[in-house]
Amino acid sequence: MKKLLNKVDDVVVESLAGLAAAHPGLVKLHPSVKAVLRADAPQKKVAILSGGGSGHEPLHGGYVGYGMLDAACPGEVFTSPTPDQMYEAAKAVDGGKGVLFIVKNYTGDVMNFQMAADLLAADGIPVAQVVVDDDVAVQDSLYTAGRRGVGGTVLIEKIVGAKAEAGASLEEVKALCEKVNSQVRSMGMALTSCAVPAAGKPTFELGEDEMEIGIGIHGEPGRERMKLKTAKEIVEMMAKAIVDDLPFKAGDEVVAFVNGMGGTPQMELYLAYNDLVNFLKGKGIVIARSLVGNYITSLEMQGFSITLLKLDGEMKALWDAPVETAGLRWGR
Amino acid sequence: MNLDVQGMLKVFDAIGETMAAHKEYLTELDSAIGDADHGINMNRGFHKVHDKLSAGSYTDLGALFKDVGMTLMGNVGGASGPLYGTFFMRMSTKLAGRQDVDTVSLADAMEEGLKGIVALGKAQLQDKTMVDALTPAVEALKKASDNGVDLCGALEAGVAAAQSGMESTIPLVARKGRASYLGERSAGHQDPGATSIYLILSTILRSVKESS
Numbered sequence: 053m054k055k056l057l058n059k060v061d062d063v064v065v066e067s068l069a070g071l072a073a074a075h076p077g078l079v080k081l082h083p084s085v086k087a088v089l090r091a092d093a094p095q096k097k098v099a100i101l102s103g104g105g106s107g108h109e110p111l112h113g114g115y116v117g118y119g120m121l122d123a124a125c126p127g128e129v130f131t132s133p134t135p136d137q138m139y140e141a142a143k144a145v146d147g148g149k150g151v152l153f154i155v156k157n158y159t160g161d162v163m164n165f166q167m168a169a170d171l172l173a174a175d176g177i178p179v180a181q182v183v184v185d186d187d188v189a190v191q192d193s194l195y196t197a198g199r200r201g202v203g204g205t206v207l208i209e210k211i212v213g214a215k216a217e218a219g220a221s222l223e224e225v226k227a228l229c230e231k232v233n234s235q236v237r238s239m240g241m242a243l244t245s246c247a248v249p250a251a252g253k254p255t256f257e258l259g260e261d262e263m264e265i266g267i268g269i270h271g272e273p274g275r276e277r278m279k280l281k282t283a284k285e286i287v288e289m290m291a292k293a294i295v296d297d298l299p300f301k302a303g304d305e306v307v308a309f310v311n312g313m314g315g316t317p318q319m320e321l322y323l324a325y326n327d328l329v330n331f332l333k334g335k336g337i338v339i340a341r342s343l344v345g346n347y348i349t350s351l352e353m354q355g356f357s358i359t360l361l362k363l364d365g366e367m368k369a370l371w372d373a374p375v376e377t378a379g380l381r382w383g384r
Numbered sequence: 385m386n387l388d389v390q391g392m393l394k395v396f397d398a399i400g401e402t403m404a405a406h407k408e409y410l411t412e413l414d415s416a417i418g419d420a421d422h423g424i425n426m427n428r429g430f431h432k433v434h435d436k437l438s439a440g441s442y443t444d445l446g447a448l449f450k451d452v453g454m455t456l457m458g459n460v461g462g463a464s465g466p467l468y469g470t471f472f473m474r475m476s477t478k479l480a481g482r483q484d485v486d487t488v489s490l491a492d493a494m495e496e497g498l499k500g501i502v503a504l505g506k507a508q509l510q511d512k513t514m515v516d517a518l519t520p521a522v523e524a525l526k527k528a529s530d531n532g533v534d535l536c537g538a539l540e541a542g543v544a545a546a547q548s549g550m551e552s553t554i555p556l557v558a559r560k561g562r563a564s565y566l567g568e569r570s571a572g573h574q575d576p577g578a579t580s581i582y583l584i585l586s587t588i589l590r591s592v593k594e595s596s
Binding site for chain 2: 061105127128129130131132133134135136158159160163164167189190196197200248250251255256268270271272275
């Protein structure tokens, strides 16, 4: 397993230093904890803070900037950050209007963000939390940790960030975040595994003619392993599961998001997007906006995910609002 | 014999060595049903515990356990960070002001630590988590404590109970944590968290035996 490394323990810290050095106008690093802060923080608006394990770049550090996140707290690779990171980062970006935590639904993330929220509440800083759980591959039941937060997180951070930038209150921003989360669904698949740098070998093995359907974003195996099919068949299988789940209906306007897992070329992502366009056309679902590329990755894994978000007028306007971050920028 | 502050410092050094030696084993267990980082995270956490404890001077086990808990919470990450952090911090509340532990006080403190883990993680027995190893171990310690068994004997019973609890996770379908996403496919694998609990307890026992 070959990777660009200096010292395996310093992967995250050195990568963050590079991000900050590449985008000095957009972000700065917190002086004492691992956190990426908006360069002009704090702003007089609700601060949006997210975070989670590293290895999903550009998520979340690449989404810090105008119109999206105020702070991102990265953990070690695929490991949730610790409460002190969110606590210090929130204090650094709070502009007096409170802080919203956008938390992907993983046991560790939820626990660590909750602890940070408790610490901040004790300091009198208003904190609200929304847990993102858009992955239809996981059965939601009382007996699991619930659905995972995956591709929908990117769309949520964009739309909610725009709402905060427009001056909405913490309650309004939280309510919108919950609404977007309720309207977004995703599913992923892998052609290959990925290797956590500190582990040095692939997390799982997949045969040359196999694929894993319903994969998460941490190299954790999905729900079903099967023989490789054509892109069209794979897209239809995933898109059907997503469409049936919400359900999305004829006439619905959506953001169609095809996301690369890190190791799949853009050419194949557009090919998959083309199959998605045809599938949705057949269902009468209207693609109002699209996003195709590597936005929430799983290290060097080959594979992709599909996310559909059912739009309303407000969400569409917020999606179109200007954003300027390392990973996403338009209109400014 | 009782375990005093010096003895406890040796125990945590030994746990650090155990985690370093089992880093790959725990990570391998985790890659089967989780996200392949448990050994890496535990090793990093207990390495930091070693640094923290070497830099301090302790006369009170409560202060020592509090530092262990805070260090793990701030350095392990994942779910294990808060869970192990809470475990040792809750133990510290029972050990405050104590210069040593015997069977009774260790059993009390571990029972308190277990309560902290259950309150935070909300796992029940047979959810395929660390609770499956820790609960029977605490029960065995409490029983030994009621029967006046010495620390070494109590820990032997606790380790045996933790081991069978750990092995009992193999056929279970996970209902908590990242392994729960696998559904039926999580069966047939030993839970990494239950395994790290067993490793910690067996290291405490070995350390106590060596110093007695």
